Structures are given as structure tokens and as C-alpha cells.
Amino acid sequence: DSGVTQTPKHLITATGQRVTLRCSPRSGDLSVYWYQQSLDQGLQFLIQYYNGEERAKGNILERFSAQQFPDLHSELNLSSLELGDSALYFCASSVVSGGADTQYFGPGTRLTVL
Amino acid sequence: DQQVKQNSPSLSVQEGRISILNCDYTNSMFDYFLWYKKYPAEGPTFLISISSIKDKNEDGRFTVFLNKSAKHLSLHIVPSQPGDSAVYFCAASDEDAGNMLTFGGGTRLMVKP
Numbered sequence: 001d002s003g004v005t006q007t008p009k010h011l012i013t014a015t016g017q018r019v020t021l022r023c024s025p026r027s028g029d030l031s032v033y034w035y036q037q038s039l040d041q042g043l044q045f046l047i048q049y050y051n052g053e054e055r056a057k058g059n060i061l062e063r064f065s066a067q068q069f070p071d072l073h074s075e076l077n078l079s080s081l082e083l084g085d086s087a088l089y090f091c092a093s094s095v096v097s098g099g100a101d102t103q104y105f106g107p108g109t110r111l112t113v114l
Numbered sequence: 115d116q117q118v119k120q121n122s123p124s125l126s127v128q129e130g131r132i133s134i135l136n137c138d139y140t141n142s143m144f145d146y147f148l149w150y151k152k153y154p155a156e157g158p159t160f161l162i163s164i165s166s167i168k169d170k171n172e173d174g175r176f177t178v179f180l181n182k183s184a185k186h187l188s189l190h191i192v193p194s195q196p197g198d199s200a201v202y203f204c205a206a207s208d209e210d211a212g213n214m215l216t217f218g219g220g221t222r223l224m225v226k227p
Contacts, residue, residue, distance in 0.1 A: 100145075102163055103148075103215060
């Protein structure tokens with residue numbers, strides 16, 4: 001158990017819908033990262049938040065957004081869902097924002113778009 | 115453009131022998147490298163890391179070697195156990211560019227009893 005929690009574990013929805021994925025980091029970690037793992041793309045970095053502020057962006061679609069709240073939990077919002085958004089979404093956390101800092105991953109949310 | 119590559123999609127090893135998983139990278143700015151182990155339907159589990167100022171790091175049965183000039187790292191597992199069967203990902207980050215990880219495509223390790 002990494003100490004990072006994610007809910008829900010599974011999510012099934014239809015095209016065009018909007019969903020919210022939730023992540024609670026390990027106690028004491030200030031940084032939260034979101035990654036997407038799809039069959040053909042592997043694990044891809046989406047976005048990072050540090051202490052409530054956006055710190056870095058990767059290959060995140062404009063239909064996707066995220067935020068980190070004062071209690072440090074984070075939510076990833078996916079809207080206008082398409083079939084290709086079906087994937088595993090992982091959250092990771094680390095103590096700081098840079099440097100040789102290890103990220104610990106949650107169990108993931110499996111999103112299926114029908 | 116894949117900046118981190120694991121060229122072997124799978125590896126089969128006998129229990130008790132050494133498993134060697136390889137990883138190559140192209141971005142010379144990468145200065146921190148990690149190995150993760152992943153079971154199906156679970157999140158990646160951190161195994162071991164190495165900073166670019168070192169060329170070797172050991173933790174129990176796991177050793178990571180870094181060859182900066184060749185832009186190559188490897189994970190050695192000795193002795194291999196059936197419970198080590200999983201997908202192994204190498205990942206890299208550039209400390210000055212934040213902490214985002216760039217992952218390789220993974221190598222599936224099968225340890226046969």
C-alpha cells in the first residue's frame with residue numbers, strides 16, 4: 001500500500017459525458033501528479049500540482065482539467081468524453097516538486113467510455 | 115519521439131537466476147532514474163532509483179546500474195523469485211524541469227519455478 005488513494009476504482013460512462021476522478025496523496029506529500037495509461041500510449045504524464053498550484057503540464061487534452069484543494073487532495077475532470085479516453089488513470093504523490101524526489105502511485109481508476 | 119525505451123517487451127528467467135532488465139534514454143537532461151514494478155490492474159510500485167551522480171545503487175536483491183555515456187540503465191534482480199513476475203517500467207526525470215516522469219514501454223518479466 002503506497003498510501004495514495006484513488007476513487008472510484010472503476011467508472012463506466014457514455015461518450016459526451018463528464019466525470020471526476022479523485023486522489024488523496026500520501027500524508028505529508030505536497031505534490032500530486034496525474035498519469036494516463038492507455039493500451040497504445042503507455043504511461044503518459046498529464047499534469048502536476050504542488051501545494052495547490054499547477055506546476056507542470058504534459059500531454060493533457062483541453063477537455064481535461066485538474067485542481068488541488070487546500071487539504072491537498074486532487075481531482076481530475078474529464079469532459080466531452082470520447083471512446084479513446086478509455087484508459088487507466090493514475091495519481092502519484094511526492095514530498096516536493098522537483099529534485100530527486102520519488103513518486104508513489106495510487107491503485108488507479110479504470111475509465112471505460114461506451 | 116520516445117525518450118525512454120525498453121527494447122525487450124518480455125523476459126523469461128528461471129527461479130534463482132539473475133534477471134537483467136534494460137532501459138535506454140535519449141534526453142541527456144535526465145538526471146534521476148527510477149524502476150517501478152506493476153501488476154495488472156494495480157498502480158506502479160516503486161522499486162529503486164538512482165541519481166545521475168552515481169553509477170550503481172543497491173537495495174537487497176535489486177541493483178540498478180547507470181551508464182551515462184551510453185545513456186543506458188539496467189536493473190538486476192538476484193536471485194529471481196516467482197513473485198517477481200510482473201511488468202517493470204523504467205522512468206526518468208529532469209530535476210530542473212520539474213519532477214514529471216517519462217516512462218519506458220515496460221518489460222514483462224516471467225520467473226519460472
